[in-house]
Amino acid sequence: MRIGDADRDATARELREHWSLGRLDADELEDRLETAYRAKTRGDLDALIADLPEIREQRSAEAPAHFSSWRRGIPRGAEIACESPRRLRVRVA
Template sequence: MRVSDHDRERTAQQLQRAFSEGRLNQLELEDRLEIALTAKTYADLLGLIDDLPVEQPQVNDVVELESKNGHLKRSGDWAVPRRLRVTSKYGSAELDLSEAVIAHQVVDIELDLTYGSAKIILPEGGVANIDAFHSDWGHVTTADVPSRPRPGAVHVVVTGRTKYGSLTVRYPRKRWFTH
């Protein structure tokens, strides 16, 4: 799969952070940045960040959204925290990450929905692991969304449960414009 400018930039930012932390020397940074900024596919990015630690969530990077029976929705240009907890007894949740600002590679989303459903829209190229999400009477769907982490791609990890609702994880719908 071909990478976007955003994928290349995200990988470059991670490399620069590693350099500022002393994990890479100047020569290693320059070599890896050259590869990252000219990458055409995810295969080109492999190995550039594999030996660097995955960023861990910090306490102040947790946001909690709660509703008893309303619809929780985040879309457009919004800052995605490292960890997002969504709780709703009767309502639903829609988290559109496709145009959001995501400053870290891994996003943990914990869903606690009793009768509600959730929809998560990933940015192009993003991946989502939903193995730790359970639905007692509903369904869990990912439409052609890979679950394994990819270099430079946002990795969303969904945990939690819904008793009677469902979870859908997908990419944005393609828009067709007529002139």
């Protein structure tokens, strides 16, 4: 089945998450991202993550104590994404 940009972006986010967890090295991440953005079908994208475990979001009722200290000053509803182990991206809608 043909896919669109939203599907490619979702797979790219998942690949970056696996990289941040140490499951992919930087070269492999780059290769898979290039392939993801060239993908035409769902099968093309599925092949990129077939050897990786499912990512389960861990939600807790309470954020860890250190979370609130660095989160201060970031507006509620802002999107926070980890681009690398040392760099966070914050996007405010």
